[in-house]
Amino acid sequence: MNFDGPVHTWRDIPGWFQWRRHQEEAAAHFPDGSRFVEVGCYLGRSICSLGEVLRTAGRDIRIVGVDTARGSGPEGPGNTDAHGPAVDHGGGTFAGLLHRNIIDCGLTEAIQLVISDSVAAADFFADGSLAWVHIDARHDYDSVVADIKAWAPKVMPGGWLSGDDYQADWWPGVVSAVSDTLPAAGSWESMQWRWIKPG
Ligand SMILES: C[S@@+](CC[C@H](N)C(=O)[O-])C[C@H]1O[C@@H](n2cnc3c(N)ncnc32)[C@H](O)[C@@H]1O
Numbered sequence: 080m081n082f083d084g085p086v087h088t089w090r091d092i093p094g095w096f097q098w099r100r101h102q103e104e105a106a107a108h109f110p111d112g113s114r115f116v117e118v119g120c121y122l123g124r125s126i127c128s129l130g131e132v133l134r135t136a137g138r139d140i141r142i143v144g145v146d147t148a149r150g151s152g153p154e155g156p157g158n159t160d161a162h163g164p165a166v167d168h169g170g171g172t173f174a175g176l177l178h179r180n181i182i183d184c185g186l187t188e189a190i191q192l193v194i195s196d197s198v199a200a201a202d203f204f205a206d207g208s209l210a211w212v213h214i215d216a217r218h219d220y221d222s223v224v225a226d227i228k229a230w231a232p233k234v235m236p237g238g239w240l241s242g243d244d245y246q247a248d249w250w251p252g253v254v255s256a257v258s259d260t261l262p263a264a265g266s267w268e269s270m271q272w273r274w275i276k277p278g
Pocket residue numbers: 093094095096097118119120121122123124125126145146147148149150151162195196197198215216217
């Protein structure tokens with residue numbers, strides 16, 4: 080894969096992102112001054128789309144991206160190390176590529192990065208301070224449970240906690256983790272799940 084090609088928009092960035100409509104729903108739903116967190120950014124395809132959605136909508140909503148920049152390692156039905164080539168390309172981290180892509184999309188003011196493990200990063204945020212947290216990090220059961228337990232308290236009443244790959248055949252750990260830890264969560268169109276915090 081050519082990681083060094085020119086990037087002008089999120090469409091030029093490799094990734095698996097398919098929740099643009101959900102981003103548009105969030106942009107229309109939450110007021111200016113809200114804060115969104117994306118956990119699991121890879122090279123920035125989804126978070127740069129979110130930045131573009133908010134910019135196009137004229138919204139003043141800050142975005143924080145959280146990623147170890149070291150990949151998820153082998154996982155999924157084929158036990159594939161999908162992020163490995165990007166990690167190797169950067170000598171053990173793709174943080175530089177992720178940051179460069181955000182810069183090249185013109186989104187440095189809108190998006191702040193925290194290069195960190197998900198659970199450790201959650202400690203930086205006050206309880207009830209986040210409007211929307213979207214989880215797309217490691218997809219095994221224990222990791223998704225840990226992510227949900229770390230981030231659910233950070234979501235404000237009426238806010239959203241959601242995640243990608245809610246698909247039992249490919250990602251049974253995601254579906255089991257969500258149903259065990261957030262029984263009130265539901266499917267959110269095209270392989271996403273969402274929990275709306277009561278209150
Ligand atoms: C599926 S990719 C994210 C794809 C991205 N949302 C997109 O659509 O372009 C998963 C990402 O989660 C990150 N990750 C895995 N475990 C993590 C953890 N414990 N904390 C933070 N990030 C993690 C990996 O480094 C990888 O970049």
